[in-house]
Amino acid sequence: MKKIIAVFDGLRFSESTLQYTITLAERDGAHITGLFLDDFTYNSFDVYKMIREGATAEEIADFEMRDKIKRDKAGSHFESACQKAGLTCNVHHDKNVAIQDVLHESIYADLLVVGVHETFIQDKESLPTRFIRDLLAEVQCPVLVTPAEYTDIQKAVLLYDGEPSSVYAIKMAGYLLPWLKTMQVEVLSINEEETGNHLADNHLMREYMKWIFPDTIYKVMQGQPENKIVHHLHLQPANTLVVLGAYQRGMVSRWFRTSMADVLMEKLKLPLFIAHNK
Structure with missing residues (x-):
């Protein structure tokens, strides 16, 4: 329990x-x-x-x-x-x-x-x-x-940038919220302009996800991470859970500096699952 x-x-x-x-x-x-x-x-x-x-x-x-x-x-x-x-x-x-x-x-x-x-x-x-x-x-x-108003969670967007912190957050969501596997789960990754639409550690990531969220949909975009993430999440329904690794000490993720999580709290009205490995 x-x-x-x-x-x-x-x-x-x-x-x-x-x-x-x-x-x-x-x-x-x-x-x-x-x-x-x-x-x-x-x-x-x-x-x-x-x-x-x-x-x-x-x-x-x-x-x-x-x-x-x-x-x-x-x-x-x-x-x-x-x-x-x-x-x-x-x-x-x-x-x-x-x-x-x-x-x-x-x-x-x-x-x-x-x-x-x-x-x-x-x-x-x-x-x-x-x-x-x-x-x-x-x-x-x-x-x-x-957020201030409750909405029953029916979907999850997992923010992934190839760094250990983002993988750790996804891992914790799998352990603590196993029922998410029955819902729509999406991995969202943002690459810098002109670097292609590849997923970081593509083989290892997809292999791992197969065991915790087997029906995951992958969405890879190009652009400035903060802008792309906020825009994409604004399009999601209110019953969407966002999973991210943030506020970590030591090595700083390419995306998830403290300011990234701050922006999501400021601009979104979605529940945020935040986990960081120390």
Whole structure:
């Protein structure tokens, strides 16, 4: 049985993250841990502003209690949804610094699911948020970054550039999401202009794919990778999962520098499966 961690902000609960997590667990019989990052530095109100405006300790404590009640209700809602789906689950309410807690917990997970808009601060941020960038840089397991709205996954586009990081991400998708083999799977590769339409390591790649996603379709294009990838993915239906190897440390892939994954989070509204070998 696999363990999936679903990351939640109890003050801004993501129904999309919940539904993606439940669907993944149902398809593979996984156990779910609902990780509620109740960061002690993060509230729904500006405590410093309240102090400047003369709020009493009792008034601040009342606001803190309201936040606690809301977070507890979010945890109960998560548990009820899992129970209704017939899934095993547990809840962690971590109260330290959010990014430190989630990175620590990711050591003991097979997959982590998190909404692309999560910030764990009061202010909204442009995508990708700092929390998501910091998470992807240091996380210890593959991550599914979910869009704001849920759509049932029925197709996968696997981004491949011949580098170990992209192969590793595809490998992890095969291990963690084996049900993808029953759906349409496409390998997308981009070559530089005038270098031809060959697939990097063509024989080895096709041989390997035959065992994990046997009915894979291959699409090789020429051009600037970022532009070609974004354009192609914009044409895909909302039920498409994108698989990529990104945010790796050490050797940098020809395509998947940090900025590539950032662009996909900024410009797409598709779920992203991101894995990197360290």
